[in-house]
Amino acid sequence: MTQPIIKARGLVKRYGRVTALNQADFDLMPGEILAVIGDNGAGKSSLIKAISGAVQIDEGSIELDGKPINFRTPLDARNAGIETVYQTLALSPALSIVDNMFVGREIRKQGIMGKYFKMLDNKEMARIAREKLNDLGLMTIQNINQAVETLSGGQRQGISVARAAAFGSKVIILDEPTAALGVKESRKVLELIQEVRSRGIPIVLISHNMPHVFEVADRIHVHRLGSRLCVIDPKDHSMSDAVAYMTGAKVPDQVEMA
């Protein structure tokens, strides 16, 4: 049996008296799209933030490729190859597309200018950015030096996904990538997700949109009351089953547990 890329056991996270994660488990297999669904307040965000280093867990363990990890900041997770596309996208509106793609991992010029004067290599960054956007079929964006605030919502989402895909070597986490988008733009983002998966990078997809989840996911992790209720195969279950599980209207069979 293949080993999971990410394996989390017994995660606990409390905010004061509120328990956001209660002995939650999580597994992500290589090359899959794993959807995480759950009602509001079920602890999806806390689970994802624990994996992406945005929050520190109180108890439990997380393993990446079989090695225990303890991320203290999102940067730690990023350096380990886990890229997250946040719902807020984490783009700087006044900076250009290229600047946003390379923020925090800028490329410096070769030689003395780069080494001692820390000069950035804008040409090289522009070249790579163009290449990455091209790969994902996003080159309808003409000018990669234009400010991100002049782009549409779907285009911004595209930039954010492209940034993650360009640098995420192990795992990409997408938080509600289609929530703010129209029909056409959602379709484009779903294609983008499948395009990224076809390169063999596993994806964690958090979404409330059942049609989108059932279309792209290989497995669905149902989160309820702070822990993993079950993992279901979208081919064997209907959307109403999934909704029933996550709201507690129906209890999954014991067989499907874990």
Add this chain to the structure above:
Amino acid sequence: MTDTTQTPKKGQDFESALDKSDKNVAAFERKSKGMVDGLQHLLHLNPTLVPVMVLVASVLIFSLPMVTDGKFMTMFNLSLVMQQVSIIGILAAAQSLIILTAGIDLSVGALMIFSAVVMGLLGVNLGVPTFISLIAGFVVAIGGGLMNGLFVTRVKLPPFIVTLGTWYIFLSILRLLTGSQSIRSQDIDAEAAALKIFGSYISIGSARITFGVILMIVVFAVLWYFLNKTAWGRHVYAIGDDKEAAELAGIKTDRTLLTVYMAAGAVVGVAAWASIGRVGSISPNAFAEANLQSITAVVIGGISLFGGRGSILGPLFGALIVGIFESGLRLAGLDVQWQVFAIGWLIILAVAIDQWIRKVSA
């Protein structure tokens, strides 16, 4: 993301209609968008154009013979304006760094005097070697910046409150240290003449270019380089733009902010050294309005008070605008209060323009 090229078999049922759908993106008629819109876009790309235009216009108006009788547009007068704005200009450079991160520094003026006083007390009154007293002055300036930065990043206090507090603290310390006594010019000459080096000048025709003016230009050039050509500069803009997004995108925002406050402190130290040369003596009561004047230069220079936007060169033009208004109106025989009046309006205008160009999108 305009073209939709999915195959019919994937996607949801209701999306199959997309194949036949109009592939155009919603667009308004461009006809109605005229010069005003073009200007908005232009200013959005180059916020520094406003101060440049104001600067050029004011120079042209004050050069008219009927306004200043030819007394304004002389090499001597223009070089004098440069000298007059040099200290506020350097302070404005420090202020710009803080404002670009969406902060504000009310303590720069007091910290500059504090640093200058330390340089003077050690070098002149206590006879410490000038080199050592200069280092001590810079340690005070950078330390003051570090103190502001630590309160902002570690204790998470708003920069306005932190620097309001340190403004009082720095002022009180420097007054306690000096007993509110000035250090006289002739004493500086006798004990530590190097403190006044930036008051020296080279003459080109009737123009007097002081080392202080050259220093100001060097300060702006160096900061321009760091802000525009290095990753650090990108991070400064990103933090001012949206700190949370910058953090999530992988910038160590608090560490960067701390370096920004220390860099601003270092620039304040430079201003302190230059101020001794400019004034000649070291007075604990000089530059009482320097804080506000530095903010004025930054705002008129087109740097957004909300952070993340504007060029570091803007405040240089902002400081020059203030100096040119002062000189021009005086030479035109008008009461200097009209300069204060005009600067007041310029500040309001500059922020109004900033708000307007922020609204541009798509």
